[in-house]
């Protein structure tokens with residue numbers, strides 16, 4: 001590599017944007033110059049990048065001249081509008097939104113699972129939905145050895161998955177609730193303090209599935225390259241500030257034991273076993289927060305399947321990291337054309 005890349009972050013003032021910067025710093029990611037982009041609301045603000053105050057510019061079609069890598073986390077509307085301009089300007093785009101995930105020309109990549117797809121990109125590489133990443137990191141090591149035919153996932157999703165404003169709403173509404181005050185929610189569709197509710201994406205009136213659930217179903221099939229895998233999902237928002245949890249039950253082609261599963265997951269890249277029955281200690285958001293690894297535990301035979309083909313487990317992951325910023329930075333690290341200019 002002759003020079004360090006010029007990197008743009010579109011959505012730099014958001015929850016994922018902040019984690020892009022933190023992740024790049026932690027991993028000593030080489031950056032020649034950072035372009036900080038957000039909406040017109042943030043133009044003129046500054047973000048700290050390695051001790052320098054970088055002025056935030058409004059994201060426009062003209063933002064990408066000279067940019068080598070564009071990390072997008074500004075919502076799917078902004079991605080649809082501005083990603084083509086970034087690609088046209090010659091940048092490789094890593095997109096965290098859902099805008100291009102199911103496009104057959106766009107690799108949908110979790111590096112530990114299908115990193116080999118990165119080299120097929122035509123300018124855009126999509127980061128999968130955070131609930132999908134959280135589940136698939138724990139399922140892939142098993143699927144490779146004993147094909148998973150069916151999986152049922154129930155999510156417990158943190159406020160951070162809905163962005164910085166949702167995290168603030170959880171804090172403010174909890175404080176108001178404890179002080180006996182009424183809080184009028186602005187971000188979430190329902191009271192968030194001391195409550196939980198069906199995921200805040202739109203419901204398909206025909207299937208009854210919400211947008212998050214539909215993404216997990218379709219993206220699982222695309223990433224596993226397995227159209228036959230049966231996926232059932234229920235996505236729920238819980239009053240946790242950061243890190244998603246998921247209860248997962250899966251059925252395999254051949255019989256499987258909990259010991260086999262533990263062995264398959266021990267040492268799997270990006271996965272950490274947290275499975276202490278004696279101490280009743282299993283994956284929790286407080287332990288997953290700020291961690292790169294997906295925590296997997298409560299591994300047990302699904303007693304409702306007497307054939308011995310099914311296992312239940314519980315996972316937790318920081319979806320701002322492995323579910324977004326970290327996964328994107330890992331993709332950039334694997335790009336063959338990081339040798340630029």
Ligand SMILES: NC(=O)c1ccc[n+]([C@@H]2O[C@H](COP(=O)([O-])OP(=O)(O)OC[C@H]3O[C@@H](n4cnc5c(N)ncnc54)[C@H](OP(=O)(O)O)[C@@H]3O)[C@@H](O)[C@H]2O)c1
Pocket residue numbers: 010011012013014015016017037038039040041042043059072073074075076078096097098129130160161162163164165319320323324
């Ligand atoms: N949060 C997660 O865990 C997570 C995980 C995976 C993927 N994602 C995806 O990442 C994206 C951002 O999520 P987030 O949680 O970081 O949201 P967020 O905290 O609400 O931040 C949104 C960011 O996008 C910018 N933005 C919004 N509309 C824009 C526009 N029209 N033009 C330019 N910039 C615009 C905002 O700028 P201003 O500050 O100027 O408004 C802000 O920087 C979404 O597509 C989301 O689906 C999020």
